[in-house]
Amino acid sequence: xxxxxxxxxxxxxxxxxxxxxxxxxxxxxxxxxxxxxxxxxxxxxxxxxxxxxxxxxxxxxxxxxxxxxxxxxxxxxxxxxxxxxxxxxxxxxxxxxxxxxxxxxxxxxxxxxxxxxxxxxxxxxxxxxxxxxxxxxxxxxxxxxxxxxxxxxxxxxxxxxxxxxxxxxxxxxxxxxxxxxxxxxxxxxxxxxxxxxxxxxxxxxxxxxxxxxxxxxxxxxxxxxxxxxxxxxxxxxxxxxxxxx
Numbered sequence: 001x002x003x004x005x006x007x008x009x010x011x012x013x014x015x016x017x018x019x020x021x022x023x024x025x026x027x028x029x030x031x032x033x034x035x036x037x038x039x040x041x042x043x044x045x046x047x048x049x050x051x052x053x054x055x056x057x058x059x060x061x062x063x064x065x066x067x068x069x070x071x072x073x074x075x076x077x078x079x080x081x082x083x084x085x086x087x088x089x090x091x092x093x094x095x096x097x098x099x100x101x102x103x104x105x106x107x108x109x110x111x112x113x114x115x116x117x118x119x120x121x122x123x124x125x126x127x128x129x130x131x132x133x134x135x136x137x138x139x140x141x142x143x144x145x146x147x148x149x150x151x152x153x154x155x156x157x158x159x160x161x162x163x164x165x166x167x168x169x170x171x172x173x174x175x176x177x178x179x180x181x182x183x184x185x186x187x188x189x190x191x192x193x194x195x196x197x198x199x200x201x202x203x204x205x206x207x208x209x210x211x212x213x214x215x216x217x218x219x220x221x222x223x224x225x226x227x228x229x230x231x232x233x234x235x236x237x238x239x240x241x242x243x244x245x
Contacts, residue, residue, distance in 0.1 A: 029058050029221050029235035031204070034242040036078040040085050042180045044134075044161030051087055053244035054078050060208055063217040064224065073112075073208050073218060077237065078244065081195040083159070083182040086206070088112040090177050094212045096170035097131040103150040106130075106137045112179055113207040117231050118191035120203050125231060126187065132177045134162040140187075144229050157184040170212050198241040203234040 036050045054076040062069050072091040079085065090112060097109045106129045107113070117125035123143035130136055140153040159182040166174025185194045193200055206220040207228050219228070221235035 028233070031055070031057055031077065031235065031237045032240050032242075033077050033079055033084075033237045034240055034244045036080050036085070037243050037245045039080060039082070040078065040180065040182065042085070042159040042161050042182045044163040044178050044180050046087050046089065046163075046178050046180065050078060050244045051076055054087075057206060057220050060206070060218040060220055061222050063207070063219040063222045063228070064226065066222040066224065069216065069218060071208070071210055071216065071218060075112075075206050075220065079185075079196065079239065081185075083184055084116075084188075086114055086179075086181045086183075088179040088206075088208070090179075090208060092166075092176055092210070093174055094170050094172050095132050095164060095166050095168050095174045095177050096212050097133045097135070097168050099131060099135050100133055102136050102138075102154070104135065104137065106135060107209055109209070110211050111137075111209050113209070113228065114181060114183070115205040115207070115228065115231075115234060116183070116188065117203040117234060118188045120231065122190050123231075124190055125203075126183070128158075128160075128181060128183065130160050130162060130179050130181060132162060132164050132168045134160070136160055141229075144231065155184060155187050157186070158182070196239040198239055200239045202237050202239075203231060204237045205234040 040048045057075040060073040074089040076087045099106055109131055111129045111131045114128040125141050127139040138155050139147045141147045162179050164177045208218040210216040221233055223230040223233040
């Protein structure tokens with residue numbers, strides 16, 4: 001009888017461990033996102049006081065092998081009942097971009113990127129890119145690398161802003177550039193709840209592309225391939241009831 005009970009306890013423990021498998025236990029990063037009590041003024045300045053109360057995402061790493069890098073990137077996120085907000089601070093001594101038209105191929109230059117998949121059981125996800133000139137590329141993908149025609153889907157209420165501390169000509173002497181993005185929750189059509197409820201979990205990845213002095217692909221959750229479009233390697237955000245002011 002004792003052996004039978006021990007066997008049952010072991011089996012039960014294994015079952016609980018399997019049920020509790022999350023992004024963290026799979027080696028993927030997890031970020032707990034707080035709710036802001038006041039809307040953020042999206043101008044790229046990062047001077048809204050609530051940002052100071054939002055935790056930083058883990059350091060971005062080289063996407064191909066997960067190793068550290070010297071390009072410091074600070075990212076944070078918050079949400080309210082209308083938007084999910086992202087901020088980036090990208091240290092960069094030679095900021096560079098030339099593209100100024102929405103929906104151009106911004107990934108060919110220097111950008112920060114957000115990939116968001118509210119329901120991993122469905123293939124669709126949203127991709128946002130912003131460059132130091134303040135140009136936006138917003139894409140709705142029906143599945144991996146299967147986007148709607150770029151110009152056919154532009155988020156109507158999307159907000160973004162950029163501030164540059166230096167020039168955008170690729171020459172040395174710059175300090176950093178900062179970016180804010182507010183993605184309307186109404187665009188995230190696959191979300192179980194809109195607005196999200198405490199405990200809801202979405203898949204997310206954040207990226208940065210550098211071109212000077214040499215090309216680099218940086219990621220919050222590295223995909224370990226020369227490809228950002230691997231939702232199975234995205235990290236997780238967990239919505240909380242924590243309120244910041």
